[in-house]
Every structure is written in C-alpha cells, then in structure tokens.
Amino acid sequence: MSDTMLEQQLLRLVENIAPDEGLNSTAIPSVFCYKISAPLFEMPAVYEPCLCIIIQGRKSVMLGKEMLSYGKMEFLVASVDLPIIGTVVEASEQQPYFVVQININASLLSEVMLKMEKLAVAKRKAKSGLFIGQVDPQMAASLQRLLSLLQTPEDIPVLAENVIGEMHYRMLRSNYGNDIAQISLxxxxxxxxxxxxxxxxxxxxxxxxxxxxxxxxxxxxxxxxxxxxxxxxxxxxxxxxxxxxxxxxxxxxxxxxxxxxxxxxxxxxxxxxxxxxxxxxxxxxxxxxxxxxxx
Structure with missing residues (x-):
C-alpha cells in the first residue's frame, strides 16, 4: 500500500472513530481521538505520558519558553507529565484537526524493551520530556491496525494489548527511541x-x-x-x-x-x-x- 493510500485510509478510519467535536473515547481505554473543526486559542493542559499522532491539521505546543509545532503524519511524545500550552493552528469544518492519542504504559514499554535485539543505553544526562518526529511507514501501518481494530469490538479483548505493544515498539524504534526509553530504565x-x-x-x-x-x-x-x-x-x-x-x-x-x-x-x-x-x-x-x- 502506498503512503498516500495509507494516509487516506487512516483519515477515513479516524473520521468514523471521532464523529463528535472534542474528545472521543474509544473501546480501548488507553486510546482517544480528538476532532477540532476550527483553530483554537491557547489551551493549557497537563499532558500525561502519551503518544499523539496528527492525521490532519497542525498544532503548536509550548513547554516552558520552548515552542514546537507538528502536523499531518507527525507525532508528539510526552514521556513524563508536562504542563503544556497547546494551540490548534490548522483546522476547519471541511478539514478538521484529527489527532490520535495513545497513553504510554511504562511497564509495557519495559516489557517491549527487553524483547528488542538492541537494548536502550542509559544516559547520564536528562533531556527534554517532549519529542516531535515524523511518522514512518511502519508506525503508520501499526496505527492503521490499531484503528481498524476499533471497527471490530469483538476482537479487542484478544488483540488490543498486542497492537498497543506494537505502537510502543514503534516509538522505541523512532529516532527518539533511546531518549523515550530513559523513563523506563x-x-x-x-x-x-x-x-x-x-x-x-x-x-x-x-x-x-x-x-x-x-x-x-x-x-x-x-x-x-x-x-x-x-x-x-x-x-x-x-x-x-x-x-x-x-x-x-x-x-x-x-x-x-x-x-x-x-x-x-x-x-x-x-x-x-x-x-x-x-x-x-x-x-x-x-x-x-x-x-x-x-x-
């Protein structure tokens, strides 16, 4: 499947999963979808450890005095609890802002790390708890499997844990994997x-x-x-x-x-x-x- 086709499929899936404005919970307790149909003014919030992937639109986030921005098919990882000021900067009725949020489970992260061939290396200096990166084809395919699973609720009790674990694995395989791993080492x-x-x-x-x-x-x-x-x-x-x-x-x-x-x-x-x-x-x-x- 081409990258464009996969992106279109992800958009169709999230449109179905997030029909309501704002927060949309799902049948998997650690997975949420947000839909915003207009640019928002600054909205401070305290992020818990999570992976957020934008399917459509763009958002800026401020941590302290540092401003970061991410958009379509990019991800944000908050590895610890962080007070953040977020602003949705690209959204409309025709093309709403859609983001999928997956809460990070530190224990699951540790379990996945132990199975990986290349183990994470402990660092002596702490780095920022906020990371923004590009969604690669492998992470996009894993997300597609996760969102597709929400279309078949009877499969969730059997398969959800494995697919959530797969998303944790994709985080650890990203460019920031070793930095994200520090929270579990x-x-x-x-x-x-x-x-x-x-x-x-x-x-x-x-x-x-x-x-x-x-x-x-x-x-x-x-x-x-x-x-x-x-x-x-x-x-x-x-x-x-x-x-x-x-x-x-x-x-x-x-x-x-x-x-x-x-x-x-x-x-x-x-x-x-x-x-x-x-x-x-x-x-x-x-x-x-x-x-x-x-x-």
Missing part, C-alpha cells in the same frame, strides 16, 4: 526526575520542599534543578504553579467554582496572588477568562 536521571514530577503532580495543592524532591530523586539540590529543567524546561516551582493554574481553570469550568474558593483549593494562600498569576498565564483574570470560554 532504572536510575537514569530522567526516570528519577519522573518520580519527583509525579509527586508534584499528585500534591500540586501542597507546599513541597525542593530538598525533599531532590532527596527523592537521589540528587543534590543543584543537580536536581539542572536535570529537572532539562526535562520540563522550567523550574520545579514554575512547574507546580503551571499545574495549579491548569487545575484551577478546570475546576472553575467543570464545577463553576468562584475564583477565591478555587485559589484556596489548589494551594494558594492569597486570592489576589492567584488572580495575578492566572492572568499572566491565561491572558485574562479568572472571571473574565471563564466567561469568555463559556461564551
């Missing part, structure tokens, strides 16, 4: 920073001491700062602040909480400080920002 700087990130993500509403995080990662405070910024492009305090603000926005949208109550719930001691930092990140104070979203 024991005692690499990336794997140890990932543990600290999980704590910050889990306890975002609490005060967490940097020396406690450094101790958890088995590093000195200075070394911890260097490796943490390499992975996330921000300091631990900036990371926690970004997570707090994203969680706050979600609470005000989904639970209609007011700004002051939300500020205290996500860990701020001062609603005024919360409003200032919220406006700095989202462009408007909380009430105005949420009102514009609802409109």
């Amino acid at each position: 024991q005692d690499t700087p990336t794997q140890r920073i990932a543990l600290a990130i999980q704590k910050l993500r889990r306890d975002f509403d609490q005060t967490v001491a940097i020396d406690e995080l450094a101790k958890m990662a088995g590093m000195s405070v200075s070394s911890f700062h260097v490796h943490f910024k390499a992975v996330t492009k921000m300091s631990p305090l900036q990371f926690q602040k970004s997570v707090r603000l994203v969680e706050a926005r979600a609470l005000m949208i989904s639970q209609r909480m007011d700004a002051a109550s939300t500020a205290y719930k996500v860990g701020y001691e001062s609603p005024s400080q919360f409003s200032r930092e919220y406006a700095r990140m989202f462009g408007n104070p909380p009430a105005r920002d949420i009102a514009s979203i609802r409109l």
